[in-house]
Amino acid sequence: MKRDTTRRGIAILGGTFDPIHFGHLRPAEEVRQALGIEQVLLVPAGQPPHRRQPHADAAHRLAMTQLAAAPHPVFTVLDWEVRKVSPSYAVETLARLRAEYGDTPLCFILGTDAFLRFDTWHRWREILDLVHLVVTCRPGWNNPELPEVLKLEVQARQMETPAALLARPAGGILFQTVTALSISATQIRDLVAQGASPRFLLPDAVLAYIGQHDLYRRECGSLPGDA
Ligand code: ATP
Numbered sequence: 765m766k767r768d769t770t771r772r773g774i775a776i777l778g779g780t781f782d783p784i785h786f787g788h789l790r791p792a793e794e795v796r797q798a799l800g801i802e803q804v805l806l807v808p809a810g811q812p813p814h815r816r817q818p819h820a821d822a823a824h825r826l827a828m829t830q831l832a833a834a835p836h837p838v839f840t841v842l843d844w845e846v847r848k849v850s851p852s853y854a855v856e857t858l859a860r861l862r863a864e865y866g867d868t869p870l871c872f873i874l875g876t877d878a879f880l881r882f883d884t885w886h887r888w889r890e891i892l893d894l895v896h897l898v899v900t901c902r903p904g905w906n907n908p909e910l911p912e913v914l915k916l917e918v919q920a921r922q923m924e925t926p927a928a929l930l931a932r933p934a935g936g937i938l939f940q941t942v943t944a945l946s947i948s949a950t951q952i953r954d955l956v957a958q959g960a961s962p963r964f965l966l967p968d969a970v971l972a973y974i975g976q977h978d979l980y981r982r983e984c985g986s987l988p989g990d991a
Pocket residue numbers: 778779780781782786787788791873874875876877878900901902903945946947948949950951991
């Protein structure tokens with residue numbers, strides 16, 4: 765995985781990817797281009813501690829992420845979290861990446877919705893020193909009211925440009941505007957459960973996989989308890 769092309773920096777996008785869709789891939793690609801870096805690591809979560817369990821099991825979510833990434837060498841899938849039997853915490857993955865990549869800038873991409881809850885993440889303050897956060901503006905989440913602790917972190921760490929961010933390996937926060945794509949995995953699961961096609965919201969190969977494995981056919985969209 766370590767190549768010269770990773771020296772400028774690496775972007776990382778974690779998620780349940782239940783299933784992965786263009787609302788994940790396009791913002792990740794736009795961050796990659798804006799930062800001028802060559803690699804995005806896609807990290808499907810195993811047992812996410814912050815929300816209900818995913819609908820598709822880890823092996824399916826990993827397979828769908830691999831199918832989405834396969835045609836695009838800029839995307840690499842990291843299977844560390846799905847291979848764990850214990851709950852997967854981002855801090856552990858990011859600490860392992862930091863150990864592996866030395867001083868390479870690591871840019872952890874979060875949608876605005878995820879950033880708003882970031883202060884509830886396990887050992888979240890450590891994450892701020894392991895990586896940079898790149899917060900992408902997600903549709904419906906413009907100008908969100910941040911919790912006070914996060915406001916203080918933004919005041920102390922916000923960088924105005926990708927160049928300023930990449931001057932250091934970690935510790936900054938960059939807000940990156942990306943093309944608004946109002947797509948969610950919940951919407952895709954709901955469509956499949958209703959017998960409607962979610963095509964054009966996600967890669968064709970992922971859609972075909974969902975059909976082949978009969979995923980999301982039962983009532984499974986926005987259940988009570990969805991975070
Ligand atoms: P669900 O609908 O099941 O809650 P999701 O579509 O929000 O899923 P996740 O796997 O939970 O997808 O998201 C992983 C990451 O991708 C999060 O940081 C989230 O904010 C971001 N993300 C998801 N969809 C979009 C989108 N349409 N635009 C920008 N960021 C997104």
